[in-house]
Amino acid sequence: MSDAVREAVERLLPGVEQPSRYVGCEWNAIDRRATAQPYRAVLAYPDVYDVGMANQAIQILYAMLNALEGVACERVFVPWKDMADALRSAGVALYALESFDPVNEFDLVGITLPHELAYTNVLELLDLAGIPLHAEDRSDAHPLVVGGGPCAYNPEPLAPFFDAVLVGDGEVAAVEIVQTHRRCKQAHMTRRETLAELAKIQGVYVPSLGQHRVLRRAVADLDAHRSPACPVVPYTDVVHDRVAVEVLRGCARGCRFCQAGTIYRPVRERRPDSIVRDAMAALRCTGYDEVSLTSLSTADHSAFVEVLGRLGRRLQGTDISISVPSLRADALTPDVARLLGKAKRTGLTIAPEAGTQRLRDVINKNITEDGLLDTVARAFASGWRRVKLYFMIGLPTETDDDVAGIGELVGRVLAAARDAVPANERGSVRVGVSVSTFVPKPHTPFQWEAQPPLEEVHRRQELLRERMPRKGVELSYHDAEASFVEAVLACGGREVAAAVEAAWRRGARFDAWTEQFSLDRWRAAFEESGLDASAIANRPRDPFEPLPWSHISSGVSTAYLRAERERAFAGQTTPDCTFAGCTGCGVCGALGVSNVIAGGVRV
Ligand code: SF4
Numbered sequence: 001m002s003d004a005v006r007e008a009v010e011r012l013l014p015g016v017e018q019p020s021r022y023v024g025c026e027w028n029a030i031d032r033r034a035t036a037q038p039y040r041a042v043l044a045y046p047d048v049y050d051v052g053m054a055n056q057a058i059q060i061l062y063a064m065l066n067a068l069e070g071v072a073c074e075r076v077f078v079p080w081k082d083m084a085d086a087l088r089s090a091g092v093a094l095y096a097l098e099s100f101d102p103v104n105e106f107d108l109v110g111i112t113l114p115h116e117l118a119y120t121n122v123l124e125l126l127d128l129a130g131i132p133l134h135a136e137d138r139s140d141a142h143p144l145v146v147g148g149g150p151c152a153y154n155p156e157p158l159a160p161f162f163d164a165v166l167v168g169d170g171e172v173a174a175v176e177i178v179q180t181h182r183r184c185k186q187a188h189m190t191r192r193e194t195l196a197e198l199a200k201i202q203g204v205y206v207p208s209l210g211q212h213r214v215l216r217r218a219v220a221d222l223d224a225h226r227s228p229a230c231p232v233v234p235y236t237d238v239v240h241d242r243v244a245v246e247v248l249r250g251c252a253r254g255c256r257f258c259q260a261g262t263i264y265r266p267v268r269e270r271r272p273d274s275i276v277r278d279a280m281a282a283l284r285c286t287g288y289d290e291v292s293l294t295s296l297s298t299a300d301h302s303a304f305v306e307v308l309g310r311l312g313r314r315l316q317g318t319d320i321s322i323s324v325p326s327l328r329a330d331a332l333t334p335d336v337a338r339l340l341g342k343a344k345r346t347g348l349t350i351a352p353e354a355g356t357q358r359l360r361d362v363i364n365k366n367i368t369e370d371g372l373l374d375t376v377a378r379a380f381a382s383g384w385r386r387v388k389l390y391f392m393i394g395l396p397t398e399t400d401d402d403v404a405g406i407g408e409l410v411g412r413v414l415a416a417a418r419d420a421v422p423a424n425e426r427g428s429v430r431v432g433v434s435v436s437t438f439v440p441k442p443h444t445p446f447q448w449e450a451q452p453p454l455e456e457v458h459r460r461q462e463l464l465r466e467r468m469p470r471k472g473v474e475l476s477y478h479d480a481e482a483s484f485v486e487a488v489l490a491c492g493g494r495e496v497a498a499a500v501e502a503a504w505r506r507g508a509r510f511d512a513w514t515e516q517f518s519l520d521r522w523r524a525a526f527e528e529s530g531l532d533a534s535a536i537a538n539r540p541r542d543p544f545e546p547l548p549w550s551h552i553s554s555g556v557s558t559a560y561l562r563a564e565r566e567r568a569f570a571g572q573t574t575p576d577c578t579f580a581g582c583t584g585c586g587v588c589g590a591l592g593v594s595n596v597i598a599g600g601v602r603v
Helices: 003-015 058-068 082-092 115-127 156-161 170-186 191-198 272-286 302-313 334-341 355-363 369-381 400-419 424-426 454-467 478-489 496-505 519-528 533-537 560-569 585-591
Strands: 038-047 071-077 106-113 146-147 164-166 243-246 290-294 321-323 348-353 384-394 430-437 475-477
Touching: 038 058, 038 170, 058 071, 058 106, 058 170, 058 243, 082 115, 082 334, 106 115, 106 170, 106 369, 106 424, 115 156, 115 478, 115 496, 146 170, 146 191, 146 560, 156 496, 164 170, 170 191, 170 302, 191 475, 243 272, 272 290, 272 302, 302 334, 348 369, 369 384, 369 400, 384 400, 384 454, 400 430, 400 454, 430 454, 430 478, 454 475, 478 496, 478 533, 496 519, 519 533
Parallel strands: 038 071, 038 106, 106 146, 146 164, 243 290, 290 321, 348 384, 384 430, 430 475
Antiparallel strands: none
């Protein structure tokens, strides 16, 4: 352990908010420093500790890399501004939580890229660590900086800052990256030679080698990789403070705005035995009183009722509850309602996304109004008193009628909820409505579409506010200004990197935190770097023009995305391929994977 760093940090802690973010040594943290001459990796999440520790990829990769012979893996998060200032003025470089050793002394820094508004935090992290921001300025002595996660699918806006970017599931490729890098170091290869070796790994993009073609990596069988049996338990409150077990990866429902729906295809379910085994092991090892079954759409698991039933029986007589973070409208069958009725009612969330059936067909959101009202009635009859509904405005083809339709639909949901509860409890019925702005995302059928200009988004928000029932409804908007910047960062090319750097130099940090975000700062950064941001976010693209991410393949064919776009505008829906047979997206053939349906009841 770096005692000098630790002592310096201890002197800073009394002056900062939430010192527990910076001390490490948590329950189940893994200390591999006794390993002889280990290869040292540090996993970084570009947000504060309390947000980053909820990220499952960090926990999965941390357990996996530490299980490798000769490898020691630690964690680091972005310090909040007070701590960042304190570190800078004390001249202390950012350190990893297990050893307090400076991050720039590690062999590899792996940074998860969860969303675009974390980009300035990536630069903050590198700068605090004393690692040159630009890959071209790094010497052989600097760590290899590798990115990964959902934003790796358009790596260009961050390309100058990364030595390599991993596109796809980390389980297999992260091990290959570590082993290849280790071999290259042992052979005393130069940084350039090492990068050329890394580029040979499927899924690895090396920006300095030009825009070479990269095909995503995908794990064929999730059960081959256990969910962490002993996750790290933070000493401080974190977002989602509980055991999380991923029950399936992927979602083949095919919502046309949804990037996750493309980049995690196909559906790979864990078997019920593994889910129950891993949940029980992690509960025993952590002492948590809640287990969350996670995925893009947990109730889609073909053996969901069996899993809930078996876990419920194992947990009977304990205080441990089961939670399902997001439930699809048609998934709350009487069986599920009964089984979840025993669990903690952490709130029912449903995402109809659009207010009219026409627009729901355009986006391929296969939720009907009757289905939604039935679900709400069932949920409220079996004890729920709150439901949260997610909508989006600015979707392609949206009209004022669609916007007004959101308000009308919410009114009917409220009425259905009130009707389902005893008269004396009607006052406690609450409908939360959260409205975000459409952001065109790479690798989706809507990747060619424009986000409406900001003034138009504001006009539609106002229209919706007028049409929304007041009593019993809590309406919140996701910041439209932040969604505009998100669209620029999501759809831009390498030219956007200069603007990210300019924004960071002007003080942009934690842009996903509403109170920290400043559109003026970003506007100044766009101007300084000569970027026409509206031409990126608010311009429709020709479906045959080259896109900044055209060299990155998710395995889903562009022809399929174009066909889906055509079907959207024709109001035609496309079924889920796990129910209705292959719809021809191409990913299974391209990646040598296929839908894994553990319960065996779906197609
Ligand atoms: S290739 Fe066919 S079966 Fe495989 S994910 Fe795509 S649509 Fe589904």
